[in-house]
Amino acid sequence: MTNNQLTDKRARLRKAAQDYQTALSWYQENLDNPNAEQDCDEAAAAFKREIAYREMDIIADLLNEIGELQEHRKAAAEPVRYLNKFSGACVTLEQQPNAADDIAVYMPLYASSQPLTDAGEHFQRGYDEGHSRGLTCGKLYKGDDQMRQHRAECVKVYRAEINGGEID
Structure with missing residues (x-):
């Protein structure tokens, strides 16, 4: 039909x-x-x-x-990964057992039935929020371009993880 x-x-x-x-x-x-x-x-x-x-x-x-x-x-109510607000790294509880408890450093990421682009945008907002709270681009990177490049790479990896390993 x-x-x-x-x-x-x-x-x-x-x-x-x-x-x-x-x-x-x-x-x-x-x-x-x-x-x-x-x-x-x-x-x-x-x-x-x-x-x-x-x-x-x-x-x-x-x-x-x-x-x-x-x-x-x-299942969607349980976080699948935790985003380190300062480094942009995504970790599981197996990798970082205290991630669920340390809300000052880690933000929970949930599986979503929303379109993949929305999940990527959500990740980017969380990533940007983490950087604006604790780090300036100049301390971690040599400039804004390096920060954007790192963020884009993290988003790509995150999308691949929630898309079953397929990269856009």
């Missing part, structure tokens, strides 16, 4: 669900009205046609997706 077909299918399904909700609400307010009951039945039939009578499959799929989303959120 193409993206346009999926979008159309979702729109039809959403409309059928809304029509059913409206008809059901009207029927519940007018239980003695035979037209309300007939409209509700027709809306329910239209909704079932739209989901192709796959209610149980859809519910099972939704429950699986909810479970996967909960697992993903739980």
Whole structure:
């Protein structure tokens, strides 16, 4: 199915669900009205046609997706690396056991489902923040160009790490 077909299918399904909700609400307010009951039945039939009578499959799929989303959120809540605000180095807890506790030096980095460019921008902001807090470029580097080059290299390495080893 193409993206346009999926979008159309979702729109039809959403409309059928809304029509059913409206008809059901009207029927519940007018239980003695035979037209309300007939409209509700027709809306329910239209909704079932739209989901192709796959209610149980859809519910099972939704429950699986909810479970996967909960697992993903739980995993995303744990930092995957720690950024040294002063050196720009990324470390794991195995490499630097006190990184989680030393918030003055280390900033936690989390796995993200956001686009890779956003993760890189987040890394750059953290890197820049670390340098602006503790070091001037002149003390660590001979100039701004060296600092930018080092930052770009760190971002490249970080992106490769969160992208499964692939470099942009």
